[in-house]
Amino acid sequence: MRTYExxxxxxxxxxxxLKPDDIILPYFVVDGHGIRRPIKSMPGIYHVxxxxxxxxxxxxxxxxxILLFGLAIKKDKKAQEAFRFDGVVQRAIKALxxxxxxxxxxxxxxxxxxxSHGHCRILKENSKLDVDSDATLETLAKIAxxxxxxxxxxxAPSAMMPGQVGTIRKALDKNGFKNTRILAYSAxxxxxxxxxxxxxxxxxxxxxxxxxxxxxxxxxEEALTKIRQDISEGADIVMIKPALAYLDxxxxxxxxxxVPIAAYSVSGEYSMIKELSGGDKIKERNxxxxxxxxIKRAGADLIISYFGKEVGKWLR
Ligand code: PBG
Numbered sequence: 001m002r003t004y005e006x007x008x009x010x011x012x013x014x015x016x017x018l019k020p021d022d023i024i025l026p027y028f029v030v031d032g033h034g035i036r037r038p039i040k041s042m043p044g045i046y047h048v049x050x051x052x053x054x055x056x057x058x059x060x061x062x063x064x065x066i067l068l069f070g071l072a073i074k075k076d077k078k079a080q081e082a083f084r085f086d087g088v089v090q091r092a093i094k095a096l097x098x099x100x101x102x103x104x105x106x107x108x109x110x111x112x113x114x115x116s117h118g119h120c121r122i123l124k125e126n127s128k129l130d131v132d133s134d135a136t137l138e139t140l141a142k143i144a145x146x147x148x149x150x151x152x153x154x155x156a157p158s159a160m161m162p163g164q165v166g167t168i169r170k171a172l173d174k175n176g177f178k179n180t181r182i183l184a185y186s187a188x189x190x191x192x193x194x195x196x197x198x199x200x201x202x203x204x205x206x207x208x209x210x211x212x213x214x215x216x217x218x219x220x221e222e223a224l225t226k227i228r229q230d231i232s233e234g235a236d237i238v239m240i241k242p243a244l245a246y247l248d249x250x251x252x253x254x255x256x257x258x259v260p261i262a263a264y265s266v267s268g269e270y271s272m273i274k275e276l277s278g279g280d281k282i283k284e285r286n287x288x289x290x291x292x293x294x295i296k297r298a299g300a301d302l303i304i305s306y307f308g309k310e311v312g313k314w315l316r
Contacts, residue, residue, distance in 0.1 A: 016297045018289060020062030020315055024106060024262070025308030027053055028200055029092045030071045041196035042267055043274050045306055047071060050092050054099050061312035067106045067156065067304055068092055069201060072114045078122060078135075079114035083142040085149065093150040106154040106183055107147040109140055109168070112203040119205050120159040120213065128207055133161070140164050141171035148172055148180040154236070158185035160213045166233035183262060184235035187223035187249060190214035193242045193268030200267065223249045224256060231259055237302065242266040244291060247298040254299025263300035265292065270306040285314050 028039070028047050035049035048056065057066075070089035072081045081087055089107055096105050112120045117128075122139060124130040136159065144155040155172075157164045165184050172180050190211040198204040215222050223246075227238045238257065240249050241264035253261050273291060277284035288307045295303050305311065 016293055018293045018296055018311065018315065020308075020312045021064045022296060022301070022303055023063060023292075023308045023311050024065040024067050024302055024304040025060055025063050026067040026069060026304060026306060027056075027092075028069050028071060029053055029088050031073055031088045039196075039200045041199040042270060042306065045200070045270075047200075050088070050095050053092055054095055056309075057096070057100055057103065060309045061316055063308055063312050064102075065104045065106060065302065066096060067108060069108045070113065071201065075114055075116040077116055079111040079139055079143075082111065082114040083139070083146040085146055087146070090146055090150040093147060093152050097151040104153045105151065106156050107152045108158055109143045109147065109155050110158040111136070111139060111143075112159075112205075113201045117206045118203055119208070120210065121161060133163075136161050137163055137167045141167050144168040144180075145171050145175055145177070148175070148177040152180060154181045154183045156183040156185060156239070158188065160185070160188050160210075160215075162229075163233070165230045165235050169234035181236040182234060183237040183239060184230040184233075185241060185264075186227040186230040186235065186238040187240045187246075187253070188214050189217050189223075189242065189246065191217065191242050191245070191266065191268070193245065193266045195268060196271045197267035217245070220249055220252065224252060227253055227257060231257060235259065237262050239264055239304075240300075242269060243295045243300065243303065244269050247294065250295065250298040250300050260301040261299055262302040262304065263295050263298075264304040265295060265306075267306065273307075285310065289314065 030047045032049045036052050037047040039045045068089050093105050110120050112118055121131045122135040124132045147155050230238055237260045239262040240246055243263035243265040250263050273287045
């Protein structure tokens, strides 16, 4: 019958097939040369120096988007290393754009890898609690600008600081970077799934936690409010983080908003799959593709995944 045909067609058209260009591949870059240092908490992921980052890219088949994190040499209360024009991230952006002009380079814009206390904000002098909002926003804008000057295509503010998207948009526009876009970490939950990453970047808070500025996982409305706010401040893409335990949020955001939705499949999600597959590459592939496809099915247009390099090979 006609209706049956229509329905079966609909079913087929709803199949979601993961593609390498759905993936954003993260890298942790360090100063130095010839470095490829395994990260204990994230088997298969490395701290790499810029030369090895460049050597790696041809191996990441079909990957179009790279997300850069930098490792600080010297942390301080003001995260000053984060906005040096010759910092490791800034140099990595230049090198990537020189060798692979078509690659889309996204940079994490946050303070936690660079602050001595490990928080994503600048704190008031002699305080463990009071956030200096003006200084934090100003620093985030300086970091974003330094990345834009180096050639970043997208900056990705991840401090969950109210006003960060608008402040960065203004700073970029004022300095002639109207074409640098913003991928906002809009809905970032206070999650237990981040622990392998914090070890990787040595960015765990030295005191307190991030619950005052990351979202409560018992709440879904707040995420939509944050996303709405970031879009109104000029976000080009909005992100939900983590992904697997937050598929409902991804789904709702996709229904409600017109901008592309990104989801961050975080370090704990990666480690779970690694652990479960116990070194069996076929199991690992099947688990990873199922998990990442579910994130896409929920509505994510882009997925940040540490399996990115493998996905490129698996799906070739
Ligand atoms: C914070 C930031 C976090 C991650 C990346 N940037 C979360 C946090 O430490 O609070 C986690 C990513 C992951 O777990 O893969 N700027």
